[in-house]
Amino acid sequence: MNASEIDFSSLQVKAYLIRTSIMHPVLEILGDPWNLKLVRSVADAPKKFVSLAEALKISRAALSTRLNRLEEQGCLARQQYCEFPPRYEYALTPMGDALRPTLLLLDQWNREWLHNHEQESAPVTCHHCHEALQLAVVCRHCSEPLALNNVKPLFFHDLPEHTPLQSYRRTRHTLASKERSVLPEDVSAEEWLRDRWSSLIIGALLFGVRRFNDLQSILDIAPNILSGRLELLQQASMASRREDGYRLLPRGAALYPAIIAMSGWGRQWLPAAQHSENGWRMLHISCGNWANHKYICKACNTEYC
Numbered sequence: 001m002n003a004s005e006i007d008f009s010s011l012q013v014k015a016y017l018i019r020t021s022i023m024h025p026v027l028e029i030l031g032d033p034w035n036l037k038l039v040r041s042v043a044d045a046p047k048k049f050v051s052l053a054e055a056l057k058i059s060r061a062a063l064s065t066r067l068n069r070l071e072e073q074g075c076l077a078r079q080q081y082c083e084f085p086p087r088y089e090y091a092l093t094p095m096g097d098a099l100r101p102t103l104l105l106l107d108q109w110n111r112e113w114l115h116n117h118e119q120e121s122a123p124v125t126c127h128h129c130h131e132a133l134q135l136a137v138v139c140r141h142c143s144e145p146l147a148l149n150n151v152k153p154l155f156f157h158d159l160p161e162h163t164p165l166q167s168y169r170r171t172r173h174t175l176a177s178k179e180r181s182v183l184p185e186d187v188s189a190e191e192w193l194r195d196r197w198s199s200l201i202i203g204a205l206l207f208g209v210r211r212f213n214d215l216q217s218i219l220d221i222a223p224n225i226l227s228g229r230l231e232l233l234q235q236a237s238m239a240s241r242r243e244d245g246y247r248l249l250p251r252g253a254a255l256y257p258a259i260i261a262m263s264g265w266g267r268q269w270l271p272a273a274q275h276s277e278n279g280w281r282m283l284h285i286s287c288g289n290w291a292n293h294k295y296i297c298k299a300c301n302t303e304y305c
């Protein structure tokens with residue numbers, strides 16, 4: 001498809017955007033059940049290995065693997081606090097620190113949409129107005145909210161006939177189930193995004209893919225898995241089924257700001273981003289500028305950085 005005639009509403013374009021999304025490499029890191037918890041745990045202050053093991057109730061072996069990987073990926077740094085014997089504590093690097101808006105937005109979704117929500121981190125207040133901080137994700141240029149119905153991709157190159165789905169290593173994860181005694185409506189924002197199939201389906205629904213067959217072919221997903229996840233999304237009031245297919249309900253669509261935050265983080269910090277989202281950028285239709293985002297406090301509109 002020639003760059004000048006690319007039509008965002010076509011299924012081929014949607015497939016290209018979904019299959020090459022930066023969210024694939026981002027969720028390889030943030031989709032791990034422990035990684036976000038670890039980043040959250042050291043967000044206030046550096047923590048020692050033993051305190052992390054106690055606080056998260058995780059085995060020493062599993063903790064050490066996660067910490068090493070987060071260090072390799074650049075989110076955490078080890079700082080020596082005792083020379084003899086050598087002892088270390090873990091702190092956020094600038095890359096890890098840049099996850100703060102993502103953590104806040106995930107918390108925000110959980111507070112708003114979960115019935116039984118245990119707050120994972122201490123509430124954050126706005127430095128400016130001192131209200132409990134609630135973030136809005138808006139266009140850096142015109143300060144209007146960024147929503148999928150007011151952005152569109154602009155392509156700089158022709159579109160390939162076929163784009164394979166990016167495959168990244170993702171931790172196996174079980175969503176709501178009888179064995180875990182978790183009800184669909186109690187599945188947290190982190191859990192929806194960490195489940196590979198649910199996050200892909202939510203992404204496709206955000207881009208307006210509606211029909212079962214289209215979801216199946218774009219996501220290369222087995223029909224029984226797709227119908228199982230769609231059933232779960234409906235039970236959780238994340239999506240609904242109408243005559244023209246599936247669409248996200250407000251509860252599902254409300255994950256979009258956190259997804260913008262995660263994608264923005266990936267574009268800035270992940271080397272893998274060079275291979276993702278190649279040759280296109282989102283345009284903010286409302287103002288005609290690139291859809292670069294910023295975070296503002298919902299109470300006083302001051303930028304959060």
Ligand SMILES: [Zn+2]
Pocket residue numbers: 126127128129130131297298299300301302
């Ligand atoms: Zn404020």
Ligand SMILES: [Zn+2]
Pocket residue numbers: 139140141142143144284286287288289
């Ligand atoms: Zn704008």
